[in-house]
Amino acid sequence: ANNAYARLLYGQRDIMSVPANGTTASVSSLTLDDVKQFYQQYYSPSVSFLTVVSDQDQAATEASLSFLQRWPAKPVTLPVAAAATQPDKTKIYFIDKPGAAQSEIRVGYLSPLPYDATGDYYRAYLSNYLLGGGFNSRINLNLREDKGYTYGANSGYRGTRYFGPYTAQAGVRADATAASVKEFMKEITTYRTGITDEELAFLQSSVGQSDALRYETGQQKAGFLSRMVEYNLQPTYVSQQSAILKALKKEDIQASAQKYLPADKMYIVVVGDRTKAFPGLSELGYELVELDVNGMPVAAATPLATPPAAGSLPDGKTKTEENGQKVKTKKKSGA
Known part of the structure; x- marks a missing residue:
């Protein structure tokens, strides 16, 4: 029901109409190169943030996460969402x-x-x-x-x-x-x-x-x-x-x-x-x-x-x- 509903909401070609965990066809066709390409294209500290809630103080927390400073930033262009549309009738x-x-x-x-x-x-x-x-x-x-x-x-x-x-x-x-x-x-x-x-x-x-x-x-x-x-x-x-x-x-x-x-x-x-x-x-x-x-x-x-x-x-x-x-x-x- 959710999958069919999403297809109606977003259209057959929109990424939002696809289940978050993919389909049998899309997952079975994935290659390691696909995963690497996706990572290179969309993963960057420029579009990421980290939230920490802990009993450890801020200085100690920042020190334990200092390795993230070595993560190189790069510009990322995210896909543009389609405009919301409504059916003409129920x-x-x-x-x-x-x-x-x-x-x-x-x-x-x-x-x-x-x-x-x-x-x-x-x-x-x-x-x-x-x-x-x-x-x-x-x-x-x-x-x-x-x-x-x-x-x-x-x-x-x-x-x-x-x-x-x-x-x-x-x-x-x-x-x-x-x-x-x-x-x-x-x-x-x-x-x-x-x-x-x-x-x-x-x-x-x-x-x-x-x-x-x-x-x-x-x-x-x-x-x-x-x-x-x-x-x-x-x-x-x-x-x-x-x-x-x-x-x-x-x-x-x-x-x-x-x-x-x-x-x-x-x-x-x-x-x-x-x-x-x-x-x-x-x-x-x-x-x-x-x-x-x-x-x-x-x-x-x-x-x-x-x-x-x-x-x-x-x-x-x-x-x-x-x-x-x-x-x-x-x-x-x-x-």
């Missing part, structure tokens, strides 16, 4: 996995948001928290706690120097595949209409409390320092984030959702048993495209009924919802 892309007991679902698009610690990216992160960023988010409470379709469902933005995807995802029961897709789209669509006062208060309390524990361990501190170096941040960015969180309004959440959750222009990727999942998916009203295991089309797109308009997704229970076995869990008080 479609379902299906990959058959015969006999699968569960279906993997990915819903999202390549957002135009690069990582920004105090800008739109951070506000979008806060906005998504109530939708799919925590255990008590709308998506998880719906698909897990209420419907029992999955052991966990979530959503979130992934930011980099350039841009990253917004993705909602879950592994669900095979017989609840279509119903789960419907609920994902319903939650994303209705979230654009706004949140309640109670939800805003929960967001500010939950995120505020988790932030207080975010920099406790050595690993967390190293990650904090690395982020500052990579994105040229000032140490005050944490207090700036706290101020943004405290000043957050319901209207800010809604504005972010309306701008960065285009429910009518998303990819829906489903990997599951065709005999169990396909019939229900074909009735949801979205154009349906079948892909092979490599994410390549194996059949022409099948035009179906017009996709439901924003806010008009049916909310009546399906047969699966009424008769499906639910996961019995105990709700937690915090995310």
